[in-house]
Amino acid sequence: MAKRGNNDKTPLIRRILAIIGVLVLLGVNGIFFTKAVRGTFDTPGAFMTAAVSTVAIPIVVWLFVWAFSAVTGKRTVASPDPYGRNEKDESEDEIKAEDLNIEESTDKSETSSVPGKHDRISNGKVDTVIFDIGGVLADFCWEQFIKDKGYVEDTVNKIAEASIKSPAWDEFDRGVLDTMEVIQGFVKNNPSMEAELYDVFSDLSGLLRKRERTIPWIRALKKAGFKVFVLSNYSKQAEDANPFMKEFLDEVDGGILSYKEQIIKPDRKIFELICERYDLIPGKCVFIDDLQRNVDAASDFGMKSILFESYEQVDRELSKLGVTCKIEM
Structure with a gap:
């Protein structure tokens, strides 16, 4: 200085x-x-x-x-x-510039701590709600989905261990492999269940079920002045097999479906992407998800986050953040 x-x-x-x-x-x-x-x-x-x-x-x-x-x-x-007057003037200019830089740095420190163009973090009022889909806006009823294919409890668990509960399931949501390639990954986890795995996952109709509160909730939040987005690990196969999803996707202000970007939560890049695409400030967003690892990733990125357990619990936590709305069912 x-x-x-x-x-x-x-x-x-x-x-x-x-x-x-x-x-x-x-x-x-x-x-x-x-x-x-x-x-x-x-x-x-x-x-x-x-x-x-x-x-x-x-x-x-x-x-x-x-x-x-x-x-x-x-x-x-x-x-x-x-008499060094020019140096004095230059010194004063440097001091003013440094003071200005300090003020700008202070301002930025209040609104930015995440690298990148849109890694701004503010402790201001929440103005954006970001929802996960499965387990939050729609039921991810994988267990009933497998049972409806005609399998008993023991077989359901074996199928789930080889697929939904394994890292190979991420490939559905990442959108890089087609359906047969993903199922082949499941079969590698349990070759003895090959026939059952192909039978269950060749068609994903019924894997997700509609929640009646979803559209009224989105509309109420938007009416109260909040922006609403979705950020979900979601496959093209699930979207095609469950057309009701389009009903509430048409209601939100935008969002990220993982298969379209080939990025999945909890990768930090997917949070960066939604903020960059929609010019969102992380600290003014609240993210709601039913998986702890995704909630933690959102918090690390600078968003406020809520682990979904029940509507009542989420409503209480949203209210603490100043996010309130009147839902008309």
């Missing part, structure tokens, strides 16, 4: 030299004046000598000082900026 304050006083040595110079000039002129009065010198000649000395001596001294300044680089009375 530039040094504050200044020293406008002329250094003592300069004052002494200036006084000596004045005394020399006075002395020379005094001598010539005295000689002229007494008639020792030719009066006109003495006068001219005094006049020339008065002009010549300062010029000679100035030239000497200027040469000294040019050679040594030190500031002297002969320097272009003898």
Whole structure:
């Protein structure tokens, strides 16, 4: 940081030299004046000598000082900026610039702590609600879905362990592999269940079920002035097999479905993407999901987050954040 304050006083040595110079000039002129009065010198000649000395001596001294300044680089009375006023102005400009940078940095620290263009975090009022879909806006009823295919409890568990409860399920939501390729991944987890896995997951109709509160909830939030988005690990197969989803997707302000972007939660990039695409401030968003790992990822990104357990519990937590609305069923 530039040094504050200044020293406008002329250094003592300069004052002494200036006084000596004045005394020399006075002395020379005094001598010539005295000689002229007494008639020792030719009066006109003495006068001219005094006049020339008065002009010549300062010029000679100035030239000497200027040469000294040019050679040594030190500031002297002969320097272009003898008192450092330009440096002073530059210093003050630097100080003002630094102060401005500090203020801007302070402002940014209140609204930004996440790298990237839209990693702004604010502790202001929540203005955006972001929903997961399965387990929040719709029932993800995988167990009943498998039972409806005609399988008993023990078989249901084996199918689930090889598919929905395994990391291979993420490939459905990531949208990189087609249905058969995803099922092949399930079969690798339990080859003995190959026939059952192909039977169950070749058609995902009924995997998700409509919740009656969803559309009234979205409408009530929007009526209360909140923006509403969805952010979900969601497959193209599930979307095609469950057309009712379009009903509430048409109600929200936008959102991210993982298969379209080939990114899944809890990857930080998916949170960055929704904020960048819709110009959202993370700290003014509340994210609602039924999985703890996704809620934690949203919190780490800077969003307020709620783990969905029940409507009543979510309503209470939203109310604490100032998010209230009147739902008309």
